[in-house]
Amino acid sequence: MTTAQRLDDNPCRPRHFKPPPPCAPVVADERANLALETCRTRLVATAALFAVVFLVVVLRLAEVTLLTGGGGGESRAARLPPATPPAPARADIIDRNGALLATMLPKPSLFVNSKALLAAGQNPDEAAYELASVLSDKSPGEIRARLISGKSFAYVQRSLTPRQQYAVNRLGIPGLDFTPEERRFYPYGDLAAHVVGYCGIDNEGLAGVERGLDASAKGGRQPIELSLDARVQFILREELLKVVRDFTAKGAAGIIMDVRTGEIIAMVSLPDFDPNKPGDTDAGKSPADAKERIFNKITLGDYEMGSVFKIFNTAMALDSGVTALSKGYDASRPIKIGRFTIEDYHGKHRWLSVPEIFMYSSNIGSAKMAVDAGAERQRNFLARLGLLQTVPVEIEEVAKPHYPAIWRPVNVMTIAYGHGIAVTPLHVITAVSAIVNGGVLHPPTLRKLPPGAVPTGEQVMSRKTSEQMRKLMRLVVEFGTAKMAAAPGYVVGGKTGTAEKNSGGRYLEKKLLSSFIGAFPMHDPRYAILALVDEPHGTKQSFGYATAGWTVAPATSRIIQRIAPILGVAPVDEASPAVTQALTIESLQGKRIESY
Amino acid sequence: MIRLASLFWLALVAVTGFATFKVKYAVQDIEDELNKVRRHTIAEQQEIHILRAEWTALNQPERLAELNRRFLSLAAVAPKQLQRKIEDIPLRPVPPAAEPPVAAAPEAAPIPPPAPADARPGPDTVVSAAPAPADQTNTATVTPVVAAAKSAVAKIQLIASAEAAPATPAVTKAAPGKPEARSQTAKAGVARQPRSLDRLISEIAEGR
Numbered sequence: 001m002t003t004a005q006r007l008d009d010n011p012c013r014p015r016h017f018k019p020p021p022p023c024a025p026v027v028a029d030e031r032a033n034l035a036l037e038t039c040r041t042r043l044v045a046t047a048a049l050f051a052v053v054f055l056v057v058v059l060r061l062a063e064v065t066l067l068t069g070g071g072g073g074e075s076r077a078a079r080l081p082p083a084t085p086p087a088p089a090r091a092d093i094i095d096r097n098g099a100l101l102a103t104m105l106p107k108p109s110l111f112v113n114s115k116a117l118l119a120a121g122q123n124p125d126e127a128a129y130e131l132a133s134v135l136s137d138k139s140p141g142e143i144r145a146r147l148i149s150g151k152s153f154a155y156v157q158r159s160l161t162p163r164q165q166y167a168v169n170r171l172g173i174p175g176l177d178f179t180p181e182e183r184r185f186y187p188y189g190d191l192a193a194h195v196v197g198y199c200g201i202d203n204e205g206l207a208g209v210e211r212g213l214d215a216s217a218k219g220g221r222q223p224i225e226l227s228l229d230a231r232v233q234f235i236l237r238e239e240l241l242k243v244v245r246d247f248t249a250k251g252a253a254g255i256i257m258d259v260r261t262g263e264i265i266a267m268v269s270l271p272d273f274d275p276n277k278p279g280d281t282d283a284g285k286s287p288a289d290a291k292e293r294i295f296n297k298i299t300l301g302d303y304e305m306g307s308v309f310k311i312f313n314t315a316m317a318l319d320s321g322v323t324a325l326s327k328g329y330d331a332s333r334p335i336k337i338g339r340f341t342i343e344d345y346h347g348k349h350r351w352l353s354v355p356e357i358f359m360y361s362s363n364i365g366s367a368k369m370a371v372d373a374g375a376e377r378q379r380n381f382l383a384r385l386g387l388l389q390t391v392p393v394e395i396e397e398v399a400k401p402h403y404p405a406i407w408r409p410v411n412v413m414t415i416a417y418g419h420g421i422a423v424t425p426l427h428v429i430t431a432v433s434a435i436v437n438g439g440v441l442h443p444p445t446l447r448k449l450p451p452g453a454v455p456t457g458e459q460v461m462s463r464k465t466s467e468q469m470r471k472l473m474r475l476v477v478e479f480g481t482a483k484m485a486a487a488p489g490y491v492v493g494g495k496t497g498t499a500e501k502n503s504g505g506r507y508l509e510k511k512l513l514s515s516f517i518g519a520f521p522m523h524d525p526r527y528a529i530l531a532l533v534d535e536p537h538g539t540k541q542s543f544g545y546a547t548a549g550w551t552v553a554p555a556t557s558r559i560i561q562r563i564a565p566i567l568g569v570a571p572v573d574e575a576s577p578a579v580t581q582a583l584t585i586e587s588l589q590g591k592r593i594e595s596y
Numbered sequence: 597m598i599r600l601a602s603l604f605w606l607a608l609v610a611v612t613g614f615a616t617f618k619v620k621y622a623v624q625d626i627e628d629e630l631n632k633v634r635r636h637t638i639a640e641q642q643e644i645h646i647l648r649a650e651w652t653a654l655n656q657p658e659r660l661a662e663l664n665r666r667f668l669s670l671a672a673v674a675p676k677q678l679q680r681k682i683e684d685i686p687l688r689p690v691p692p693a694a695e696p697p698v699a700a701a702p703e704a705a706p707i708p709p710p711a712p713a714d715a716r717p718g719p720d721t722v723v724s725a726a727p728a729p730a731d732q733t734n735t736a737t738v739t740p741v742v743a744a745a746k747s748a749v750a751k752i753q754l755i756a757s758a759e760a761a762p763a764t765p766a767v768t769k770a771a772p773g774k775p776e777a778r779s780q781t782a783k784a785g786v787a788r789q790p791r792s793l794d795r796l797i798s799e800i801a802e803g804r
Contacts, residue, residue, distance in 0.1 A: 085638045085645075100652040103645070187652035234657035489675035562672050571675035 117175030247536035262442030306499025309418030370416035489571025494518025
C-alpha cells in the first residue's frame with residue numbers, strides 16, 4: 001500500500017501509470033512454495049555454472065592478453081616457412097682457403113607414370129624418340145621400354161641438367177614428371193679426386209673424405225674444412241703430370257705435409273679420375289684402367305721405398321747412440337749373406353763416414369749400421385715412427401704395411417736400405433716430418449686446424465738426432481744424389497730412393513720406383529714433400545737415367561719454388577751464417593766433400 | 597545518462613571490433629609479405645649457391661693457368677723477387693736541392709699546436725669557411741698551416757655572430773690550392789706571419 005500511495009503522491013508520476021491492484025493475500029501454499037524453492041535452487045545452480053564458465057573465460061582472457069602476451073605467437077611463427085633453405089643432403093667440402101671442393105647441386109630426375117602416359121593416348125614410340133633426342137645418353141628403345149612398362153613410377157633418367165629439364169618440359173609429353181633431387185658436384189674435377197673421393201647416386205660417400213667423414217658430411221650445413229690447399233695441389237699435380245709425360249711413366253704420386261702440425265697440404269696420385277663421373281674411363285680403356293685410376297697410391301700403395309729408408313736407419317743408429325756423425329764403416333767390399341749380396345749402386349769402395357754413407361746412399365754402410373744397432377732397436381724405432389701399423393687418417397683407403405713377421409739378420413740388413421719392408425708414401429712422409437721437426441710425431445690429418453694451433457705430438461727421438469738428420473738431408477741436396485732438388489733460397493734437404501719393383505718375389509731391374517722425400521727450409525723445416533714416380537723410363541735429357549735424382553728431384557725443385565711463396569715461406573740467403581751454422585756438420589768441416 | 601553510457605560502450609565495442617579486424621588483416625598482409633620475402637630469400641640463396649659452384653668451376657687452377665698463358669703470360673714469382681725485406685729496399689735517391697721557399701717555410705711557420713686541432717672539420721670550423729679565403733685574398737696567400745690558423749682566427753671572431761651556417765668542408769677551402777702560388781708569395785707572407793701567429797695563439801688561448 002505504501003508504495004501505491006507514494007506513487008500517487010509523486011508529482012513526476014506519468015499520467016498513464018496506474019497503481020497496481022492490491023496484492024492478493026499470500027496463502028501459505030505448501031506445494032507452490034516447494035515448486036518455487038526448486039526453481040530458485042535450479043536458477044542458482046545454473047547461474048553458478050555460468051559464473052564458473054565465465055570466470056574461466058575471464059581468467060583465460062586475462063592470462064592470454066595480460067600475462068603471456070598472446071601465447072599463440074610461436075605457433076603462428078612456426079607455421080611460416082623458414083628463412084633458410086633446407087639443409088643439403090651432404091655438407092660442402094672446402095679447402096683451407098674456402099674454395100669449394102664438393103657441393104650439392106639440384107639435379108632433378110625424370111620419371112614416367114606409364115599408366116597416365118598411355119591413358120593420355122600418347123604414342124610411346126614417338127615420345128621415346130623425342131625424349132632420346134633430348135637425353136643424349138639413352139637410346140629410344142631403352143626409353144620406350146620404360147614408357148610402356150605400365151608402372152606408375154619408373155625413372156627415365158637420373159640427374160638431368162637444367163637445360164635437359166627445360167627441353168623435356170618443352171616436349172609436353174603427358175605422364176612425365178621430375179623428382180627434386182640433389183647431386184654431388186665437384187667443381188675442381190680431378191684436382192683432388194683421391195682426397196675428396198666421390199659419392200654414389202644416392203649421395204652416399206664411397207671414397208676419400210666423402211666416405212671417411214660420411215657421418216659429418218651427412219650431418220649438416222657446416223662445411224667440412226680440409227687442410228688441403230687447392231693451389232698447392234694444382235702445382236703438385238701439374239709437375240707430377242709433367243714427370244709422367246717426360247719419362248713415360250706408369251704413374252706418379254706426391255704429398256706435401258706441414259711438419260709442425262701433420263696437416264696434409266696436397267695429395268696427388270696419378271693417374272687420377274673425375275669424381276663427377278667415377279668409373280668412367282677414356283674411350284678405349286678397360287675397366288681395369290678405371291680401377292687403377294681410383295687407386296690412391298699415397299695411402300693404398302705399399303711400396304718398398306728403397307734408399308729413402310736410410311733416413312730412418314741413420315736416425316735410428318744416431319738416436320740409439322750406436323754411431324755418431326764422426327764415425328764410419330768400411331764400405332769397400334760387398335756383404336754376402338746367404339744367397340744375398342749387398343752392393344752399392346755407385347760404390348766408392350772405401351771406408352765411409354756416416355754422413356758419407358747417407359750422402360752417397362751406401363747400402364753396405366747402412367746395412368752395417370743396422371747390424372750394429374740390432375734387430376730389436378731397428379724394429380722398435382720403426383714402430384715408434386708408426387711405420388709398422390696403418391696410418392691414422394681421415395680416409396679409409398689405407399693400406400697395412402708389410403714387414404717380416406720374424407726379424408732375421410738379413411731382414412735387418414735389407415730394411416736398413418728400404419727393402420723387405422713395404423709401407424705407403426703416407427707412412428714415409430709422416431715419419432720424415434717427425435724426423436725433421438725436432439722429433440715430434442704428429443698423426444697426419446686432412447682436416448684444417450685453426451691457425452696457430454699446434455697439436456700435441458709424441459716425441460719419438462731426441463731433438464739432437466732430429467738436428468743431425470736435418471744436416472744430413474741438407475748434405476744430400478748440396479753434394480749428394482739429390483742435387484737437382486735444390487731450390488735456391490729455400491734450403492731444401494732430402495733423400496732420394498730408387499727401388500726396383502718387387503714382383504712375385506723377384507726384383508725387376510727395369511721397373512723402378514723412384515722417389516724423393518724432402519723438407520724445406522732445412523734450417524727451420526716447415527713443409528715436407530714426397531714425390532714418387534712409378535716405372536719411369538730414361539730420356540735423352542736425363543742421359544738415360546730413370547733414377548730419382550733425375551726424375552723426381554728436379555720436379556721437386558720446381559714444385560718447391562712455386563709453392564713456397566703460396567705457403568708463405570720466405571726465401572733466405574743460403575750462404576748466410578744463420579743458415580750455414582744450423583746445417584754444417586762439424587766432423588766434415590775442413591774436409592773436401594767428394595761430390596756424388 | 598544510461599543511454600549515453602550505452603552509446604559510449606556500443607561505440608567502444610564497434611571501435612574495438614573494427615580495430616581488431618584491421619590489425620588482424622594488417623598482420624595477415626605482413627605475414628603474406630614475410631612469406632614471400634622468405635621464399636625469395638631461399639630462392640636467392642639457392643641461386644647464390646649454384647653461382648658459387650659455377651664460380652669455383654670457372655676458377656679451376658687449370659683453367660686459370662690456361663687463361664694466363666693465353667692473355668697475360670705471367671710467370672711464377674722467382675725467389676729473387678722475394679728476397680728483400682723492407683729494410684733491404686734502398687730509399688729513393690735524394691732529389692736535387694730543394695727550392696728556397698720550401699726550405700724557408702719551416703722556419704717561417706712553426707706549427708702552432710692548438711691550431712690543427714681547431715682546424716678540424718666540424719660544425720664550428722665550418723663557420724669560418726666562407727669568410728676565410730676572402731680574408732686572405734688581399735693579404736696574399738700564405739702557407740697552408742697559416743691559412744688554417746687564420747681560418748681559426750676567423751672562426752673565433754665569427755663564432756658568436758654566425759652559429760648556424762650551412763655546412764661546407766672547411767679545411768679544403770681554407771688551404772690555398774696551388775703550391776706554385778705559395779712559393780711565389782711565401783716571402784711576402786714570411787714578414788707578416790710571426791705577428792699574426794702569436795696573436796692567433798694568444799687569442800685561441802684566451803678563447804678557451
